[in-house]
Amino acid sequence: MMQTPASMVMGIVFAPLGLVLVFTAAITPQWREGQARLNIGGTGSLLRSGAKGQGLGVRPGSVEALLLLRSDGLWESCLQVEQSELKQCWPVAGPYQRDARVRLVQGLVLTSLFLCGIGIVLACIGVRCWTDLPLRRVAASGGLLVVTAGLLSLTGLGVYTHNLRRLGVDPSQGLSNPRFPQLSLNPAGSLYFGWLGSCLQVLGGVALLFSFKRPRCPTCPSRQEQTVCPACHSCPEMTSKTDMDVYEVSC
Numbered sequence: 001m002m003q004t005p006a007s008m009v010m011g012i013v014f015a016p017l018g019l020v021l022v023f024t025a026a027i028t029p030q031w032r033e034g035q036a037r038l039n040i041g042g043t044g045s046l047l048r049s050g051a052k053g054q055g056l057g058v059r060p061g062s063v064e065a066l067l068l069l070r071s072d073g074l075w076e077s078c079l080q081v082e083q084s085e086l087k088q089c090w091p092v093a094g095p096y097q098r099d100a101r102v103r104l105v106q107g108l109v110l111t112s113l114f115l116c117g118i119g120i121v122l123a124c125i126g127v128r129c130w131t132d133l134p135l136r137r138v139a140a141s142g143g144l145l146v147v148t149a150g151l152l153s154l155t156g157l158g159v160y161t162h163n164l165r166r167l168g169v170d171p172s173q174g175l176s177n178p179r180f181p182q183l184s185l186n187p188a189g190s191l192y193f194g195w196l197g198s199c200l201q202v203l204g205g206v207a208l209l210f211s212f213k214r215p216r217c218p219t220c221p222s223r224q225e226q227t228v229c230p231a232c233h234s235c236p237e238m239t240s241k242t243d244m245d246v247y248e249v250s251c
Helices: 006-027 046-053 094-098 100-127 136-162 189-212 243-250
Strands: 032-040 064-072 076-081 087-091 184-187 223-227
Touching: 006 100, 006 136, 006 189, 094 100, 100 136, 100 189, 136 189
Parallel strands: none
Antiparallel strands: 032 064, 032 184, 064 076, 076 087
């Protein structure tokens, strides 16, 4: 077996981890979440009937306050009644779906996932498991794509976080939501997964970029002007060594 440079090992580990985390963030509906108290009453209320079915103790004819938990993702939104299993999710729609900033983030995240996947494939080919020497330029090209993917996802996360409380909200109505009064929106778990995954993508890609740097080859003891690499065995002192020894010294 030949020794693989540490930077390549670091890159080939961090890049897939970042891809998995960003993908997890993209498909989960917890980019932002908020709570709202909703007063319910009357026998015809759907929420009241559902809450009664969940054993929340809503008395007929009374007015009770339910705490609703609202969460939004890039492609799905959910609504749940606190302390119950009553939960409903639906594809994003309305002003939130039509918001240009949401669509921008969707495009950036999808592009990031695509580029990172291609970069990981190139990195795997460059690191090599079937040749004596790594394909440094191929691995470094994969690292460049992974870095680009990480920067794109970081940009999308930054846009979403900066506009988190304004996404899908009509400016003429302010920050209040007429359907869910007193709804306060805050960052949720998927955002943190996305930030962590994007940082891992950047770190992994930068590590792979070090593959562009040529390894320093040892000099031949008897010929100081001549350098010796694994592919060159013109030095008498090196020809007696195994390929493993020469490779470890040079790379």
